[in-house]
Amino acid sequence: MTHDIADLFARRERERYAMNGRHLNEQMVRVLQAIGYDVGFCRGKGQYLYSRDGTRYLDLLSGYGVFAIGRNHPALREALKSVLDSDLPNLVQMDVSTLAGILAERLLAHVPYLDKALFANSGSETVEAAIKLARAATARPGILYCEHAFHGLSNGALSLNGDDIFRNGFEPLLPDCVRIPFNDLPALENALRSRTIAAFIVEPIQGKGVNVPADNYLDGVAHLCRRYGTLLVADEVQTGLGRTGRFLAIEHWNVEPDMVLLAKTLSGGHVPVGAVLTRKQIFQKVFDRMDRAVVHGSTFGNNDLAMAAGIATLDVLVSERLIEKAARTGERLSRALAAMIPRYEYLRDVRGLGLMIGIEFGPPKSLKLKASWHALEAARKGLFCQLITIPLFEEHKILSQVASHASHTIKLLPSLVISDEDCDWILSGFASVLADSERAPGAVWSLGKTLIGHAVRGQRTGALPVS
Numbered sequence: 180m181t182h183d184i185a186d187l188f189a190r191r192e193r194e195r196y197a198m199n200g201r202h203l204n205e206q207m208v209r210v211l212q213a214i215g216y217d218v219g220f221c222r223g224k225g226q227y228l229y230s231r232d233g234t235r236y237l238d239l240l241s242g243y244g245v246f247a248i249g250r251n252h253p254a255l256r257e258a259l260k261s262v263l264d265s266d267l268p269n270l271v272q273m274d275v276s277t278l279a280g281i282l283a284e285r286l287l288a289h290v291p292y293l294d295k296a297l298f299a300n301s302g303s304e305t306v307e308a309a310i311k312l313a314r315a316a317t318a319r320p321g322i323l324y325c326e327h328a329f330h331g332l333s334n335g336a337l338s339l340n341g342d343d344i345f346r347n348g349f350e351p352l353l354p355d356c357v358r359i360p361f362n363d364l365p366a367l368e369n370a371l372r373s374r375t376i377a378a379f380i381v382e383p384i385q386g387k388g389v390n391v392p393a394d395n396y397l398d399g400v401a402h403l404c405r406r407y408g409t410l411l412v413a414d415e416v417q418t419g420l421g422r423t424g425r426f427l428a429i430e431h432w433n434v435e436p437d438m439v440l441l442a443k444t445l446s447g448g449h450v451p452v453g454a455v456l457t458r459k460q461i462f463q464k465v466f467d468r469m470d471r472a473v474v475h476g477s478t479f480g481n482n483d484l485a486m487a488a489g490i491a492t493l494d495v496l497v498s499e500r501l502i503e504k505a506a507r508t509g510e511r512l513s514r515a516l517a518a519m520i521p522r523y524e525y526l527r528d529v530r531g532l533g534l535m536i537g538i539e540f541g542p543p544k545s546l547k548l549k550a551s552w553h554a555l556e557a558a559r560k561g562l563f564c565q566l567i568t569i570p571l572f573e574e575h576k577i578l579s580q581v582a583s584h585a586s587h588t589i590k591l592l593p594s595l596v597i598s599d600e601d602c603d604w605i606l607s608g609f610a611s612v613l614a615d616s617e618r619a620p621g622a623v624w625s626l627g628k629t630l631i632g633h634a635v636r637g638q639r640t641g642a643l644p645v646s
Contacts, residue, residue, distance in 0.1 A: 192221060192231065214569055223250035226594040226601060228578065236572075237604055239579045239593045244417045244535075247444035248495045249596040255447040258491035262483050269483040278486035285493050286454060289426045292435045294459035298452065298480040302416035302442035303331025305453040306380065309438050310335050310353075311475055312457065313378035313410045316464040320354070321376035323409070325361040327583070329387045330380060330414055339380055342387060344584045361385060362392045364399045371407035378410040378438075383428035386417045387583035389537025389590050391530050397432040410437040410461065416453070417535070420444035421496050421595055424506025424533035431532060437461060447492040452485035501595040508597060509533035515606050523613040524548055525563070527587075536591040537582055538609075540564060548617060561585040567612050575608035 191198070196217055200208040211217045218230040226249055228236045241247065248255065268274070283296035297312075299305050310322055324330065324339035331337065332345060338353035340346055341361075357376070359366045370376060379400065384391050404411040413436040418428035420441060425431055427439060438461070442453035466472060479485070496502055513536055517529040524543035531537050540563055542552045555562040564581045567589060571577040582590035591605070 188221075192219060195219065214565065215573055225249035225252075226597045234576060236576045236578050237593075237597075237601055239577060239591045239605070241592055241594045242443075242448060244422060244443045244592050245446060246448040247421060247595045248447060248492055248499075248501065249594045250448055252447065252491075252495060254495050255449060255488060255491045258487045259449060259484055262487045267483050270479070270481070276481040276483070276486065278483050278490065279481040282454075282486045282489045282493075285490065286441070286456060289493075290439055290456055292458075293439065293456045295457050295462040297455040297457070297462075297475070298485070299442075299455070299477045300451045300479055300485075301331070301453050302414075302440065303333040303336040303453075304477060304480075305416065305440040305442060305455045306330045306336040306339065306414065307333060308455045308475060309378065309380060309412050309440060310339075312438070312455070312461055312465050313412065316461040317377040317408065317410060319375050319377040319409075321373070322353075322356045323367070323370055323376050323379040324356065324358055325381055325385070326358055327361060327385050327387050327390060328380075328382060328414075329385070329583075330382075330416075342584060361390055362396050364396065364403065367400060368403050368407075371403055371409055374407055376407070376409045378412050379404055380412040380414055382414045382418060383432070384418050384423065384532060384535060386535075386590075388586060388588050389531045389535060389582055391532065392432075394432070397429060397434045401434045401436070404437075412436060412438040412440065414440045416440055416442045417592075420492070421502035421505050422533055422535050422592075423531075424502065424509055426502060428532065428535075445489045445492055446485070447488040447495075450482075450485045450488040452489050454489070496595075499596075505533040505595045508595075508599075508602060509536065511599075512536060512591070512602055512605065515602075516609065519610065519613065523617060525552075525616060526613060531591075534591070534593055534595055534597070537588045538591070539588045540567070541587060543617075559585070561587055563587065564589055566616055567609075570612045570615065571608050575604070575611065577605065577608045 196208050196212070220228045221231045222229040226238055228238050230236065279298060286296055287293055297308055299308055313322065314320060322339060324341060326341045328339060328341035330339045335353055337346060337349060338356040341358060346352065357370055359370050367379065381400065383397060401411055413427065413429045415427050415429065419439070420426065422428065422444065423431065429436060437458055439456040441456070445454060446452050465474060509532065513529055513531060516538060520526050520529070524545060525540045527541040528539040529536065543549055552563060561581060561584070564587060568579050568581065571579055579589055579591065582588040
């Protein structure tokens with residue numbers, strides 16, 4: 180029996196929505212069909228996706244940041260093929276992994292103030308590990324997290340989720356998890372004074388909303404955590420590995436956390452992998468005796484394909500100077516988008532670092548446009564952004580998404596390989612759609628009426644919101 184997966188994909192591709200609706204997430208299929216995203220992507224290369232009719236799209240989501248080096252990078256493919264062709268002794272549980280040792284060595288070389296690595300299968304798993312390591316190392320129960328934080332959807336990680344839309348229906352979650360405002364040092368110190376907090380887990384830039392901290396915030400966080408004996412954990416699952424123009428986002432503020440959490444980009448887009456990097460003294464308080472050598476781990480955490488993917492991804496980031504490119508390209512995009520603010524009433528702010536960019540919208544000043552804005556907001560908060568993302572997709576072949584539930588911010592998270600021509604494509608697409616959004620009535624506002632209808636029906640039926 181042959182296993183030609185490419186042929187199987189080609190034969191069944193047109194059934195994808197029917198199969199997913201029948202056997203998987205029907206609500207996701209309904210969302211895609213409602214907003215016109217059901218084009219059937221059949222191929223991906225670099226920063227581009229191709230639909231079944233051959234149309235090329237510029238992907239500004241990159242799998243939520245997974246494809247930082249682009250889809251199907253040849254170096255990554257060769258690394259994975261090499262593993263499959265080599266008959267390596269994978270996952271010998273009464274042995275240790277050579278490739279895991281190499282990947283740990285190379286990761287820690289980029290973060291020289293940390294000493295140890297622990298591998299997992301996802302960003303959520305790294306958060307789960309950080310909770311356990313912090314509690315064991317400090318003998319304290321408490322974990323601090325921020326409003327609007329996103330650290331994953333498994334039970335422990337969800338306990339640190341700052342958006343109730345994800346928590347509702349799954350509580351009670353882990354005890355002793357305390358939410359505080361982001362970018363608020365007095366609130367942090369007030370929470371730390373109890374000296375019961377094992378760790379403060381924070382994203383250097385929050386993914387949900389692209390919220391960038393004040394210049395003194397993260398340095399102040401590190402100072403307060405040291406004062407009160409709390410571990411500082413930097414969740415760099417989305418921001419790490421070059422996304423913001425530095426290897427780690429926290430480097431922009433010259434802060435050295437006690438733990439760093441990595442995933443997404445490290446996979447190269449093919450094999451899930453997560454990594455916890457930490458200080459030796461934390462690690463040794465957990466794995467402190469031979470009979471505790473396996474008190475935490477993950478069956479597939481050190482698998483050879485994942486380790487090879489991580490090694491190849493790091494090589495590509497360095498050899499193609501993608502971190503430097505992200506800084507340069509991101510600055511160009513942010514400057515050009517910010518220059519549009521005086522020209523368009525809805526456009527309020529452009530923020531971020533490198534190729535993690537948030538574009539925020541708000542109510543206009545003119546009465547005609549203000550009425551349209553409020554009609555959308557009354558139907559569902561954050562619905563306006565769909566008036567930007569849907570025409571970007573349908574008319575300009577740019578795939579983008581709202582930064583979070585009920586948000587007025589669109590997040591750009593493209594592959595780090597995007598070109599100057601791609602930047603021109605992005606800027607011309609946004610300029611065109613923004614101009615159309617200020618013509619009321621017009622084609623964009625006809626779409627707005629359709630979206631209001633979907634939103635109202637969704638509220639009546641309990642369907643998943645499109646934003």
